[in-house]
Amino acid sequence: MKLAVRIICIGALACALIAGGFADALAQRKKRVKKARSLSCSAGATTHLARYKVEKGEALPAAIAKPLTRKPGNAVRGLEAVSNPGKGNCLACHHVAKLLAKVDESDPESVKTYGDHGEVGPPLNGVGGRYSQGELRMIIVDPKQAFPDADTIMPAYHRRKGLKNVAASCRNRVMLSAQTVEDIVAFLEQLK
Numbered sequence: 001m002k003l004a005v006r007i008i009c010i011g012a013l014a015c016a017l018i019a020g021g022f023a024d025a026l027a028q029r030k031k032r033v034k035k036a037r038s039l040s041c042s043a044g045a046t047t048h049l050a051r052y053k054v055e056k057g058e059a060l061p062a063a064i065a066k067p068l069t070r071k072p073g074n075a076v077r078g079l080e081a082v083s084n085p086g087k088g089n090c091l092a093c094h095h096v097a098k099l100l101a102k103v104d105e106s107d108p109e110s111v112k113t114y115g116d117h118g119e120v121g122p123p124l125n126g127v128g129g130r131y132s133q134g135e136l137r138m139i140i141v142d143p144k145q146a147f148p149d150a151d152t153i154m155p156a157y158h159r160r161k162g163l164k165n166v167a168a169s170c171r172n173r174v175m176l177s178a179q180t181v182e183d184i185v186a187f188l189e190q191l192k
């Protein structure tokens with residue numbers, strides 16, 4: 001009799017542990033899915049698309065001469081957006097010497113933020129001298145219009161229609177707000 005009780009007790013304990021484990025695993029899975037969903041749109045994604053007019057540029061066939069916002073761009077915020085993987089993530093494809101210079105080997109956070117530059121696109125050093133403000137704006141808003149012949153892989157950061165491979169949760173959103181585009185333009189203009 002005693003033995004039977006013990007077996008039942010051990011059995012119940014095992015069941016409780018297994019059930020607990022399942023609940024934990026389920027909760028963790030839910031968390032992961034939620035995180036993946038929230039990551040699938042950039043931290044700067046928004047539904048508001050600014051109106052803009054495309055004109056002819058000098059170095060490029062297209063430019064947006066007028067700023068997208070009334071508030072002028074802030075170059076410091078632009079720098080942050082360029083190096084933030086959740087916003088512009090520009091360093092995934094571009095080398096920017098000015099940001100590499102911010103790496104302090106003794107500070108792992110700075111190495112992580114500014115140290116890893118891709119080479120898929122051209123280095124951005126000097127773009128402020130090569131392009132007008134309106135051309136820089138055009139490149140970020142919709143690079144296909146800036147480089148019509150290139151079949152470019154650079155993402156359109158302020159465009160809603162005609163985008164490919166957009167996660168369902170990001171549909172009808174633009175990757176970066178008009179203000180963040182202006183901030184990035186202000187930062188790029190300083191790269192001379």
Ligand code: HEC
Nearest residue numbers: 088089090092093120121122127139147150152153154155
């Ligand atoms: C997936 C890779 C990728 C990402 C991410 C990316 N770019 Fe680009 N970018 C390119 C490529 C490739 C080109 C060259 C255009 C072409 O021929 O396709 C380019 C061109 C440019 C140019 C013109 C450079 C020149 O010298 O002609 C600028 C400026 C630029 N990108 C800025 C940015 C900024 C700012 C961001 C982030 C907001 C960004 N890019 C994100 C791939 C990328």
